[in-house]
Amino acid sequence: MGELRSVESADGSVIGFEVVGAGPPMVLVHGGTADRSRWAPVLPRLAERFTVHVLDRRGRGLSTAEAGDYHIEREGEDVAAVVEAAGRDVYLVAHSYGALCALEAALVSTAIGRMTLYEPPMSTGEHRVVPPDTLDRLRVVAAGDDAEGILETFFREVIEVSTADIEAMRGTPIWLARLAAAHTIGRELDSVEAFDSSDRLSRIGIPVRLLLGTESPGYFRPAAELIARRLPRADIAPLYGQDHLAIDRDPEQLTAAVFAFAS
Structure with a gap:
């Protein structure tokens, strides 16, 4: 385990993060139903080249001291606070819902030097991230305080994970972390559906690379393409044979993809 630190976000929430490695500053932002442990498979390699700041997004892990009502803009301020604690010209790497939070952060922080965003989820036209009936089912399950049911519905119907893969995760440390964060799924899916992908994103002038799995659910590609069109200096790179x-x-x-965009 690295050094544990925390910062106060703009609304007074306390955001905790872990610092490991040596080199230029990097901040990692995990996606939904997770905490900072989500990055464990790649963290040792990243820490060989960067001083990596791995945050727990609000509502989980080191960041349960939330202040005020939830909004994705507050998450952007959280990420920005960690980025500014990390230094200047920070390399921000974010996955899934965390990538939307990273976009919000880039609208308010000048300390970000570049970003790699792995499959930000966003509905575009007929390509819906969360069909209305799925969202209704998730709300019903959430009302019953059934964390396992929330996770299973989310994995099967939103990111299209097989039953075999879900069973393989069950009981692992990652699954337990996801159970602890299950209460955040509903508010984040609501924010996905309401995400503002307007021309405001054109204010993000830093280099941005969007990573897209060649086997990922179909809604990720049009979302990446729309975001790339909005950003002045963005491109899309494939993760061959991979999904979310x-x-x-x-x-x-x-x-390797993260390192390839490092300079």
């Missing part, structure tokens, strides 16, 4: 879980399935390819 390349952190687990092919950490070497993912790490």
Whole structure:
């Protein structure tokens, strides 16, 4: 384990993070139903080249001291606070919902030098991240305080993970971390559906690379393409043979992609 630190976000929430490695500053932002342990498969390699700041997003892990009502803009301020604690010209790497938080952070922080965003989820036209009936089912399950049911519904119907893969995760440390964060799924899915992908994103002038698995659910590509069009200096790179879980399935390819955009 690295050094544990914390910062106070703009709304007074306390955001905790772990610092490991040596080199230029990097901040990692995990996605939904997770905490900072999500990065464990790639963290040792990243820490060989960077001083890595691995945050727990609000509502979990080291960051349960939330202040005020939830909004994705507050998450952007959280990420920005950690980035500014990390230094200047920070390399920000984010996965899934964390990539949307990273976009919000880049709108308010000048300390970010570049970003790699692995499959930010966003509905575009007929390509819906969360069909209304799935969202309704998740709300019903959440009302019953059934963390296992929330996770299973999310994995099967939102990111299209097989039953075999879900069973393989069950009981592992990662699964337990996801159970602890299950209460955040509903608010984050609501934010996905309401995410503002307007021309405001054109204010993000830093280099941005969007990573896209060649086997990922179909809604990720149009989302990446739309975001890339909005950003002045963005491109899209493939993760060959991978889906939304390349952190687990092919950490070497993912790490190589992150390093390739490092300079």
